[in-house]
Amino acid sequence: MDTNLTSEEQGQLKNWVAQMEAGEMAQVQDLIQNCNVTFQFAKTHSVYIKDWEKMKGQMEGNLENGVLPPGVSANLFRAIIDGSDGVMQRKLQKVRDAFELKFGESIYNYLGADGKTKKLFGIFG
Amino acid sequence: MFRNTKTNLLSDVARAYSERTLNNSCEFSGVVSSYLLQKRLIRDIHKYYVLQMILAAQLYIFAIFSSGYFIFEKLGQERHDDFMQIMHDYYIKNATRRVAAFLAEYEPQITDEMVKPIVDNFIEWNNSATRALRIKSNDYRDISSALFTEIFMDSFLASNGYDALVALDKEKREELSSTIRDMVNSFGREFQQDVIARVSTLNGSPAKES
Numbered sequence: 310m311d312t313n314l315t316s317e318e319q320g321q322l323k324n325w326v327a328q329m330e331a332g333e334m335a336q337v338q339d340l341i342q343n344c345n346v347t348f349q350f351a352k353t354h355s356v357y358i359k360d361w362e363k364m365k366g367q368m369e370g371n372l373e374n375g376v377l378p379p380g381v382s383a384n385l386f387r388a389i390i391d392g393s394d395g396v397m398q399r400k401l402q403k404v405r406d407a408f409e410l411k412f413g414e415s416i417y418n419y420l421g422a423d424g425k426t427k428k429l430f431g432i433f434g
Numbered sequence: 435m436f437r438n439t440k441t442n443l444l445s446d447v448a449r450a451y452s453e454r455t456l457n458n459s460c461e462f463s464g465v466v467s468s469y470l471l472q473k474r475l476i477r478d479i480h481k482y483y484v485l486q487m488i489l490a491a492q493l494y495i496f497a498i499f500s501s502g503y504f505i506f507e508k509l510g511q512e513r514h515d516d517f518m519q520i521m522h523d524y525y526i527k528n529a530t531r532r533v534a535a536f537l538a539e540y541e542p543q544i545t546d547e548m549v550k551p552i553v554d555n556f557i558e559w560n561n562s563a564t565r566a567l568r569i570k571s572n573d574y575r576d577i578s579s580a581l582f583t584e585i586f587m588d589s590f591l592a593s594n595g596y597d598a599l600v601a602l603d604k605e606k607r608e609e610l611s612s613t614i615r616d617m618v619n620s621f622g623r624e625f626q627q628d629v630i631a632r633v634s635t636l637n638g639s640p641a642k643e644s
Contacts, residue, residue, distance in 0.1 A: 352465045419469045426464030
């Protein structure tokens with residue numbers, strides 16, 4: 310737990326992380342149950358990462374510019390970003406594990422090392 | 435008045451659907467191409483990007499084709515023609531720019547100007563193949579199935595140097611074909627729910643859902 314936070318903020322952070330974790334994991338569970346196509350499963354992993362990177366970038370930008378939600382301190386907002394990142398990393402790990410279990414191969418057979426569609430800089434031409 | 439409202443509604447649907455579908459098409463074609471590259475079924479990097487462009491275009495066109503068919507079934511010929519005109523006038527023309535933007539995220543040298551001729555040629559090929567198939571059948575399911583499994587996978591890819599892809603083992607090839615169809619169906623379901631919800635609101639009563 311972040312010791313820079315007041316006890317009230319620690320409670321708010323805990324609730325935020327718990328709610329986010331429940332929502333994100335439910336989404337993964339739905340994917341595991343309903344998606345039976347390797348390419349589509351892998352695409353979803355790639356999209357999860359890109360969406361989160363975009364969202365995290367916006368949150369970091371807001372923190373840097375002092376644009377905070379009402380009643381949320383900079384410390385709490387920092388902790389929310391880090392807590393959310395932790396949730397997303399667990400979510401992505403769950404997707405990768407489920408892929409291997411479901412299809413018997415690594416999700417990286419379909420994606421680049423960063424978990425997104427493969428990058429090949431500077432070769433086009 | 436009512437016609438204008440419905441056309442505006444279709445325009446809103448077209449905008450939202452086109453945006454999501456094109457994004458999904460690009461992501462999906464990226465994963466398929468990544469897989470083929472890692473399996474060494476594509477070795478040439480230029481071909482890797484070109485395949486992403488044409489796969490994204492193929493998926494996008496299929497999805498629009500299928501959504502147009504749905505509009506025709508549910509709302510009639512006039513609405514279908516309005517819808518397809520909106521899609522054609524704005525979104526298909528913008529498709530190359532969006533595909534280029536997606537690829538530029540990975541390869542900054544890629545520009546709209548590089549993508550446009552490749553996608554335009556592909557769309558022209560696709561339209562001509564579709565016209566030929568329409569002589570045999572009017573059912574969009576028959577047409578899209580034949581277009582991908584027979585014509586795209588065999589004629590188009592083989593004639594463009596994707597021999598390894600054409601020679602893909604039967605199981606993987608079928609998985610790829612059914613995946614493309616599943617993706618189009620999944621876009622189509624989302625689109626249908628969206629249209630049904632909006633038309634229901636407009637009519638003040640639930641629209642019939644098939």
